[in-house]
Amino acid sequence: MSDLAHTAGTAGTAREYHLAHDPHPENGTALGFWMYLMSDCLIFAALFATYGVLGRSYAGGPGGAELFDLKLVAINTAFLLISSITFGFAMLRKQLNDKSGTLVWLAVTLVFGLAFLALELYEFHHLIHIGATPQSSAFLSAFFTLVGTHGLHVTFGCIWLVVLMVQIGKHGLIHENKRRLMCLSMFWHFLDVVWIGVFTFVYLMGVLP
Numbered sequence: 001m002s003d004l005a006h007t008a009g010t011a012g013t014a015r016e017y018h019l020a021h022d023p024h025p026e027n028g029t030a031l032g033f034w035m036y037l038m039s040d041c042l043i044f045a046a047l048f049a050t051y052g053v054l055g056r057s058y059a060g061g062p063g064g065a066e067l068f069d070l071k072l073v074a075i076n077t078a079f080l081l082i083s084s085i086t087f088g089f090a091m092l093r094k095q096l097n098d099k100s101g102t103l104v105w106l107a108v109t110l111v112f113g114l115a116f117l118a119l120e121l122y123e124f125h126h127l128i129h130i131g132a133t134p135q136s137s138a139f140l141s142a143f144f145t146l147v148g149t150h151g152l153h154v155t156f157g158c159i160w161l162v163v164l165m166v167q168i169g170k171h172g173l174i175h176e177n178k179r180r181l182m183c184l185s186m187f188w189h190f191l192d193v194v195w196i197g198v199f200t201f202v203y204l205m206g207v208l209p
Helices: 028-054 070-095 099-129 138-171 175-206
Strands: 004-008 014-018
Touching (some): 028 138, 028 175, 070 099, 070 175, 099 138, 138 175
16 A cells, blocks of 8 residues: 555646655654754743843842852752763663663653752742742742743653653663653753753852842
8 A cells, every 4th residue: 555645736736645654754753842942942031031130129138149058059950960961871771772771770860850859849948938939029039930940841851751761661662762762851951951051040140249
């Protein structure tokens, strides 16, 4: 049976239509995912710009120098950077078609991702506990929105990791799972790059007088 169904066009030329069982174009998923990442870049660019405008609007309350614990943030940054390295090890095992090795390194990545989220939630809880809520000032509203949006992305990444680990465990390193791994790898490293911007622009610059 032909892979393509042909019908005659109005001008007598043949038009081609993909049948329902045809696979997706080889680079279609990668292109679509890059478009998604670019749209995410625009979202974070808008949040960074908003923080840049409102980051010194303390409304008579405390600023970053009084609120931020750089030691805690540095540990959290290390967790996310290490998780990016362990994801790289998972991709190397994937290249060798090592299913168990890939799953082990993905599990390690998940542990570091969850540790990052745990520390971020602790920071948010501590700030709210001392009265530094998003309603306290424009600075804190912009801070919670930017950092919280990144944390939400990491949460979705962790859920994606769990789902993909189940799929790999069930079906192995088939072509579809390798493609999904590549997309998740781009997403995870993208979150790393965004967090470096957050760490520098929000935390490091936030403690300056």
